[in-house]
Amino acid sequence: xxxxxxxxxxxxxxxxxxxxxxxxxxxxxxxxxxxxxxxxxxxxxxxxxxxxxxxxxxxxxxxxxxxxxxxxxxxxxxxxxxxxxxxxxxxxxxxxxxxxxxxxxxxxxxxxxxxxxxxxxxxxxxxxxxxxxxxxxxxxxxxxxxxxxxxxxxxxxxxxxxxxxxxxxxxxxxxxxxxxxxxxxxxxxxxxxxxxxxxxxxxxxxxxxxxxxx
Numbered sequence: 001x002x003x004x005x006x007x008x009x010x011x012x013x014x015x016x017x018x019x020x021x022x023x024x025x026x027x028x029x030x031x032x033x034x035x036x037x038x039x040x041x042x043x044x045x046x047x048x049x050x051x052x053x054x055x056x057x058x059x060x061x062x063x064x065x066x067x068x069x070x071x072x073x074x075x076x077x078x079x080x081x082x083x084x085x086x087x088x089x090x091x092x093x094x095x096x097x098x099x100x101x102x103x104x105x106x107x108x109x110x111x112x113x114x115x116x117x118x119x120x121x122x123x124x125x126x127x128x129x130x131x132x133x134x135x136x137x138x139x140x141x142x143x144x145x146x147x148x149x150x151x152x153x154x155x156x157x158x159x160x161x162x163x164x165x166x167x168x169x170x171x172x173x174x175x176x177x178x179x180x181x182x183x184x185x186x187x188x189x190x191x192x193x194x195x196x197x198x199x200x201x202x203x204x205x206x207x208x209x210x211x212x213x214x
Contacts, residue, residue, distance in 0.1 A: 002212055003028060003030070003211055003212065004028060004211070004212045004213065004214045005028050005051045005052065005053050005058070005211055005212065005213050005214065006026060006027065006028060006051075006052050006053070006214055007052075007053055007054070007213070007214050008022075008026050008027075008052040008053065008054060008059075009054060009055070010022075010026075011054050011057075011059065012054045012055070016133040016134065016135040016155060016156070016157050019135075019155060019157065020061060020135045020153065020155035023050050023052055023059060023061045023155065024050065024061075026052055027050035027051055027052045027059075027061070028050065028051045028052070028211075029048055029049070029050050029051075030048065030049050030050075030051070030177065030192050031047070031048050031192070032047040032048060032049055032062075032086075032178065032179050032190050032191060032192045033047070033190065033192075034190060034191045034192065034194045034195070035188075035189075035190060036189065036190075036191060036194060036195045036196070036197070036200070037189055037199065037200055040199075040200075041187055041188050041189050041200065043067075043186050043187070043188040044188065044190060045064055045065060045066030045067070045179060045186075045188060045190070046064070046065040046066070047062065047063070047064050047065075047066075047086070047179040048062070048063045049061065049062050049063075049086075049088075049177045049192065050062075050063070051211075056159060056161075057157050057158065057159055057160065058157075058159075058160060058163070059155065059156070059157055059158075060088055060156050060158065061153060061154070061155040061156075062086040062103075062153065062154045062155075062177075063151075063152075063153050064084070064086065064105070064150075064151070064153075064154075064179065065149070065150070065151045066084070066149075066150060066186070067147070067148070067149055067150075067186060068084070068145060068146070068147060068148075068150075068181070068184055068185060068186040069084050069105065069138075069143075069146050069148070069150045069152070070082075070083045070084050070105075070143070070144065070145040070181065070183070070184050071083045071104045071105050071106040071108070071138070071142050071143055072142050072143070072144060073104055073108050073142070074106075074108055074140075074142050075108065076108060076109050076110065076111075076126065076129045077109075077111070077123050077124070077129070078108065078110060079110070079183070080102050080103060080104040080108050080109070080110045081102055081110070081180055081182050081183075082181075082182045082183025082184075083104035083105065083108075083181065083183065083184075084105040084152075084181050084184065085102060085103065085104050085178075085179070085180050085181055085182075086102075086103055086105075086154055086177070086178065086179055087100065087101065087102045087103070087177065087178040087179075087180065087202065088100075088101045088158075088175065088177055088178075089101075089175060089176050089177075089178070089202065089203075089205070089208065090163055090173050090174070090175040090208075091173065091174045091175065091205050091208055092163065092164055092165065092173060092174075093170045093171070093172065093173070093174075095164065096115060097113045097114060097115055097120065097122075097164075098113070098114065098205050098208075099111065099112070099113050099162070099163055099164065100112055100114070100202075100203070101132070101156075101158065103134065103154055103156065105136060105138055105152055105154060106136050106138055106139065106140050106142065107134035107135070107136045107140060107154060107156075109129055109132055109156075110123075111123070111124040111128075111129060111132070111162075112124060113164075114203075116203060117201070117203035124162070128162060131159050131161075131162060132156055132157065132158055132159075133156065133157040134154070134156050134157075135153075135154070135155045135156075136152070136153070136154050136155075137152050137153040137154075138152050145184055145185065169213045170213070171212060171213065172210050172211060172212045172213065173210070173211055173213075174205065174208035174209065174210050174211075175209065176191055176192055176193045176195075176202070176207065176208050176209065177191065177192040178190060178191050178192075179191075180200075180202070189202075191207075192209070193207055193208060193209035194207065195207045
């Protein structure tokens with residue numbers, strides 16, 4: 001089935017907080033529900049992602065409901081995957097390098113362009129990271145792991161230039177969305193598109209799935 005990211009010109013000029021409030025009603029909604037390593041990591045927090053775009057920006061909003069919450073990293077390009085974390089990996093048509101954007105639940109971002117997990121890794125610089133606008137329903141203050149039932153949203157605005165798109169949009173991109181929390185007591189590794197590897201590994205572009213732009 002073709003899945004298309006809708007064009008929403010009304011989002012142009014809106015703050016990230018305003019887009020966060022509007023996105024639920026005008027978006028492509030996807031479930032991040034693949035438990036690829038069921039035996040080792042069966043926990044499955046309820047996670048979805050919503051997408052829309054303007055001419056120059058991709059908007060992504062994750063919605064999470066789970067039993068644990070952690071956010072200790074506050075500096076961009078730190079180990080946010082150890083916190084309560086959501087991620088977006090993207091590969092352009094005919095591209096070799098993919099970009100990985102990783103956010104903890106308070107919006108701290110780690111991002112790079114790379115050929116693989118270990119090959120030609122180029123971290124985004126601070127001036128690029130500052131272009132990614134972020135809104136978290138939890139605020140931006142860090143906290144150690146807390147138990148309970150929590151629902152939270154993270155909305156980000158990613159300029160297409162960050163993804164390597166300058167000028168006309170391609171017809172489609174290949175990508176995957178993830179939910180993880182490596183450094184917590186409720187470790188989990190969920191994806192939107194399934195991943196067929198023996199152990200958790202999100203850096204596998206051969207399993208990315210196609211999304212279209214309208």
